[in-house]
Amino acid sequence: MLPEEAPARAHHDMGGVSRFACEPVDKSHREMTAFDRRVDALRQVLGATGLFSTDEMRRGIEGLPPDVYDRSSYYQRWLFSMVTVMLEKGVITEAELRSELAA
Amino acid sequence: MSRFDAGDRVRVRDAWPEAEGPAHIRTPHYLRGREGIVLRPLGRFRNPEDLAFARPAPHIPLYHVRFPQDAIWPENQPGDEFLVEIFEHWLEAA
Amino acid sequence: MKLTEMPTDRLLEGFQALLLRKGVVTGAALEQSDATMQAASPARGAAVVARAWTDAEFRARLLADGTAAVEEMGIFLTGAPPLGVVENDDAVHHLIVCTLCSCYPRALLGYPPHWYKSAAFRARAVRDPRGLLQQEWGTELPAGTRLRVVDSTADYRWMVLPRRPAATEGWDAGRLAALVRGTDLIGVTIPAA
Numbered sequence: 001m002l003p004e005e006a007p008a009r010a011h012h013d014m015g016g017v018s019r020f021a022c023e024p025v026d027k028s029h030r031e032m033t034a035f036d037r038r039v040d041a042l043r044q045v046l047g048a049t050g051l052f053s054t055d056e057m058r059r060g061i062e063g064l065p066p067d068v069y070d071r072s073s074y075y076q077r078w079l080f081s082m083v084t085v086m087l088e089k090g091v092i093t094e095a096e097l098r099s100e101l102a103a
Numbered sequence: 104m105s106r107f108d109a110g111d112r113v114r115v116r117d118a119w120p121e122a123e124g125p126a127h128i129r130t131p132h133y134l135r136g137r138e139g140i141v142l143r144p145l146g147r148f149r150n151p152e153d154l155a156f157a158r159p160a161p162h163i164p165l166y167h168v169r170f171p172q173d174a175i176w177p178e179n180q181p182g183d184e185f186l187v188e189i190f191e192h193w194l195e196a197a
Numbered sequence: 198m199k200l201t202e203m204p205t206d207r208l209l210e211g212f213q214a215l216l217l218r219k220g221v222v223t224g225a226a227l228e229q230s231d232a233t234m235q236a237a238s239p240a241r242g243a244a245v246v247a248r249a250w251t252d253a254e255f256r257a258r259l260l261a262d263g264t265a266a267v268e269e270m271g272i273f274l275t276g277a278p279p280l281g282v283v284e285n286d287d288a289v290h291h292l293i294v295c296t297l298c299s300c301y302p303r304a305l306l307g308y309p310p311h312w313y314k315s316a317a318f319r320a321r322a323v324r325d326p327r328g329l330l331q332q333e334w335g336t337e338l339p340a341g342t343r344l345r346v347v348d349s350t351a352d353y354r355w356m357v358l359p360r361r362p363a364a365t366e367g368w369d370a371g372r373l374a375a376l377v378r379g380t381d382l383i384g385v386t387i388p389a390a
Contacts, residue, residue, distance in 0.1 A: 003133035003175060008122035013132045015296030015348065016176065020320035025333045030311040038209060040308070041230040045222045048230075048276055058298055059127040059155035068201045074299070074314050076205045083200055083212050089157065092215055094198055100218075101203075101211040129350045131296050133323065145281075148352040165351055172346070176324050183344040185323065186283075186291075188351035 011066040039075040043082060051091055052082065060085045104147075105164040106191055111141045113168060114197040115189060120152075127155030130193045134185070138197045139170040145188060164191040237307040239379030241272055242356060245305070246382070247374035250361040260284055263356065267305060277304030281353040283345075285384070290342050291357045292330065292384035294322035295349040302354040306379060313383065322346060334385045356382050362390040 003009075003016050014020065032040075046052035060081025061069070069077065086092050107113060117136030120126040129151050145165045153160035168189045172179035200208065216222045245267055249256040259266035263280030274280060280302055283291040295301065296319045301309035312318050321329040326346050330336040338344060347355050359381045365373060368390075380386040 008119040009132040010121045010128075013297055014316055014319040015131045015133045015294075015322075016324035017316075017320045020317045021324060023317040023320075025312050025315055025317045025321070025329070027312045027333065032308055035206060035209060037231055037234075038213065038227070040234065041227045042213060042216070042222065044230040044234075045226045046216075048226070049221070051221070053154045053157070054278075055127055055151040055155035056157060058151075059125075061298065062127060063125070064201065070316075072201070072205075079205055079209055079212070080201055083208065086212075086216075091221060092212075092219065096215055096219075097211060098198065100215045101207065103211075103214075129297065131323075131348060131350060133296075145353065146279075151351065169345070172323075172326075172344075179325065180327055180344065183326070183346070185346050185348055187348045188353060190351065 010062060011069055012062045036073075036075040039078050039082075043078055046082065046086070051089070052085060056085050057081050105144050105166075107141045107144070107164075107166060107194065107196075109141055109143045112138065112197040113141060113166075113189075113194040114138045115168075116193050116195060118193075125156075127152055130189060131187065133175055134170060134187060134189070137170055137175060139168040139185075139187075139189075142167040142169050142186060148190075150190065150192075165189070166191065166194065168194070234303075234307065237303065237305060239306050239377075239382060240374070242302070242306045242379070242382045243374040243377035244370070245270060245272070246358055246377050247370040249358055250373055251370045256284075256358070259358065272305065274304040278352055278354050280305060281355045282358050283347060283355060284358040285360045285387075287339075287341075287360075288343060289345050290338050290384060290387075291345050291347055291355075292322060292326055293347045293349055293355050293357060294319060296320070296323060297350055300349040300354055302356045302382075304354070305356065306382060310379065323348065330385060334380065336386055357384040359384075359388050362388050365390045
């Protein structure tokens, strides 16, 4: 059986996926934006505090709907995962985030 | 402590937990049910399937396992291999 | 609240402000983390490779325990997953990919390049990897060399120790390091003198 006939591949599990077999690799250099660097630093610091493990981060990304996964940049996915997991664990509440966003 | 040693033949479980609900799995889909050979044990690490959900996570032996590429994708060159970290609970003796 | 439909700049700003206000993170820790990442780069990996090419005992220690060996060179990977190093030789060439996400030895080499994180690279590196190397990087393996694709799935971060290029006898580590690019350390290219 070829892997593409497998019963339940998850969207992020991309090894060998036919859809990308003929897609060129974009090798252009992309400079990290200020947004990217801030998201990256937040993730590292939350990880170091023990509030956000690598696997929680990965799981938050894997939990994104496939269309959101595909249309989001790499660091946008990280941000969605971080916020989702911090809300889920009660490190922040939805009410607090809502009021911060309204400020 | 570890069930397998370098040179042991192993098979990756043909299991699909992601089909049954929220799951976080570090065993790529293309290796499920495939046979390989342990290159070496890599130590013990906390189970990512539990860490992902902030559950207590036991330490589990991790192995570097070699797989022939052409058994999975027949057009890949014979002799070429994949080398992948696989947790012990995903492996059975082959 | 539908997070994924919010403008992400705004979401980041609010999220960060909230974490700072609650004391979950501090500005100093964020700056420290950013500074640590700015210090990491492929040049550091190149220096490690050049040392391994010129010091057989260091090479053995690097292959046995990458983290401990680079720390001897004053490169501290504190808090990072263990660094594993795979060596290319006459018989085997290694190519690193992470098909599930983007695991990369970032504590040593810095942020992963854009292409490494792309769906195309992740998908193609295991299915027709020789075609990928040839079509995208013009990399052809010497006849008789097996290709071993390392799918970085779990708790290590893998780096390639390339073969020392021919015609570099007597070169010092600094001159050798200048030959080594980031792409050589992932195995999509092969350094040459």
